[in-house]
Amino acid sequence: MASKRQIWVGGVPIGGGAPVAVQTMTKTETADLEATMEQIRTVAGAGADLVRVAVPRDKDVVALKTIVTESPIPVIADIHFNHTLALKAIDAGAHCIRLNPGNIGGRDKVAEVAVLANARNVPMRIGVNSGSLPKHLHALEREAPVEALVAAAVEFVELMEGLEFENFKVSIKSTNVPNTIAANRLLSEKVPYPLHLGITEAGTKWTGSLKSAVGLGTLLADGVGDTVRISLSTFHAEEEVKVAWEILKALGLRERGPVLIACPTCGRLQFDMDTVVAEIEQRLESYAEPIEVAVLGCAVNGIGEASHADFGITGARNEGLIFAHGKPLRKVPQDDLVDALFEEIDKSVGQGGRVDVEEAEAAEGAEWLAKIEQENAGELTPERIAAMEAAAVQATEDPTGPGSGDERADGDAAEAGDGAEPYFKPVKRGRVKLDEDASPTQGRRFTRTG
Numbered sequence: 001m002a003s004k005r006q007i008w009v010g011g012v013p014i015g016g017g018a019p020v021a022v023q024t025m026t027k028t029e030t031a032d033l034e035a036t037m038e039q040i041r042t043v044a045g046a047g048a049d050l051v052r053v054a055v056p057r058d059k060d061v062v063a064l065k066t067i068v069t070e071s072p073i074p075v076i077a078d079i080h081f082n083h084t085l086a087l088k089a090i091d092a093g094a095h096c097i098r099l100n101p102g103n104i105g106g107r108d109k110v111a112e113v114a115v116l117a118n119a120r121n122v123p124m125r126i127g128v129n130s131g132s133l134p135k136h137l138h139a140l141e142r143e144a145p146v147e148a149l150v151a152a153a154v155e156f157v158e159l160m161e162g163l164e165f166e167n168f169k170v171s172i173k174s175t176n177v178p179n180t181i182a183a184n185r186l187l188s189e190k191v192p193y194p195l196h197l198g199i200t201e202a203g204t205k206w207t208g209s210l211k212s213a214v215g216l217g218t219l220l221a222d223g224v225g226d227t228v229r230i231s232l233s234t235f236h237a238e239e240e241v242k243v244a245w246e247i248l249k250a251l252g253l254r255e256r257g258p259v260l261i262a263c264p265t266c267g268r269l270q271f272d273m274d275t276v277v278a279e280i281e282q283r284l285e286s287y288a289e290p291i292e293v294a295v296l297g298c299a300v301n302g303i304g305e306a307s308h309a310d311f312g313i314t315g316a317r318n319e320g321l322i323f324a325h326g327k328p329l330r331k332v333p334q335d336d337l338v339d340a341l342f343e344e345i346d347k348s349v350g351q352g353g354r355v356d357v358e359e360a361e362a363a364e365g366a367e368w369l370a371k372i373e374q375e376n377a378g379e380l381t382p383e384r385i386a387a388m389e390a391a392a393v394q395a396t397e398d399p400t401g402p403g404s405g406d407e408r409a410d411g412d413a414a415e416a417g418d419g420a421e422p423y424f425k426p427v428k429r430g431r432v433k434l435d436e437d438a439s440p441t442q443g444r445r446f447t448r449t450g
């Protein structure tokens with residue numbers, strides 16, 4: 001469940017049922033104002049709601065004063081060991097202070113920061129990391145690391161409450177995914193404050209994304225967690241933001257930009273799908289609209305499971321089909337498939353989401369598709385096997401119930417934007433160059449050009 005309490009970091013609500021906020025941390029030297037601002041603008045463009053900057057020196061505080069006024073999103077000052085820097089960061093206008101009460105030099109120093117934060121209405125993130133638990137919890141940590149983490153966090157919560165400071169969120173972070181999950185679950189039952197989720201030192205883009213998706217995804221699916229930061233070993237902080245958004249989108253917690261679905265490919269593949277998918281994914285990055293785009297590696301199954309997508313492509317030897325909302329739009333030469341897809345998307349975006357269907361072209365596409373389906377009617381494709389398994393389960397569970405027919409929403413493309421508030425807004429976009437040689441299926445059945 002969402003936290004009972006809500007705090008505000010600048011204009012962003014955290015907890016209390018607010019949308020899960022995405023945050024990241026700049027990788028630049030904060031004192032390097034130009035580089036830091038560039039990264040902040042980049043992560044804000046990628047969808048960060050909040051950004052944290054490290055403030056280890058006085059010259060970072062000096063930069064912070066400008067950063068907080070120029071940043072398009074609220075700025076959290078990350079402070080360790082030095083409470084005077086926390087005081088200076090509040091003076092500089094930081095929208096939030098990240099502080100570990102265990103390493104700041106004692107209760108009096110924490111109290112000093114709390115008094116000033118209270119006076120200026122600046123929230124804090126207080127938290128514990130598995131690597132820096134207070135000494136008196138080390139024995140417990142060896143026996144029961146989860147309980148030790150939670151005990152430390154609860155002690156800090158009580159410390160802040162004792163200082164009459166309640167404008168905070170709490171984080172428990174560990175490099176260990178199961179411990180992070182267990183500790184946050186336990187903590188969410190013990191305290192009403194918003195929780196910040198993250199996996200410490202998660203790793204590279206690949207491993208870190210997976211660990212974060214498993215750890216944070218599990219918690220978020222349970223309703224635990226109010227703001228997330230994906231920690232990746234990359235200088236490109238926007239990659240952390242993208243991963244966070246993919247997790248939130250996958251769980252249906254927030255919506256942002258397009259969703260790409262693609263078949264896994266198999267031996268029936270009819271084109272260099274991995275490079276095609278990569279190009280489509282990159283080109284979609286410049287769209288803000290929540291368009292769902294499907295890519296099917298062959299037309300053997302028809303549009304099948306992609307019929308709910310707003311747009312899609314499927315290919316056969318030499319030719320391919322553009323479809324929208326489960327219905328063919330037009331057949332195009334294989335080499336033109338991606339550009340033709342984006343022509344249709346752009347047209348729809350430009351007219352508020354409406355999709356125009358040219359009847360003769362659509363009929364030609366439908367006929368082409370039906371022919372391929374018929375020719376391959378006996379093929380046991382992954383999609384057909386999945387559909388057969390689903391039908392068998394449904395029949396076992398409820399032989400008289402629904403499920404015998406196709407009950408998916410028809411999704412009449414022509415009606416997508418009729419009379420409704422447009423949900424597409426045109427944005428600037430450009431062509432993306434890809435390394436075709438990187439594809440192991442390069443040239444397998446055709447070679448794309450352009």
Ligand code: SF4
Pocket residue numbers: 263264265266267268269270296297298299300301381382383
């Ligand atoms: S049969 Fe399915 S998985 Fe295989 S290429 Fe065609 S659409 Fe993709």
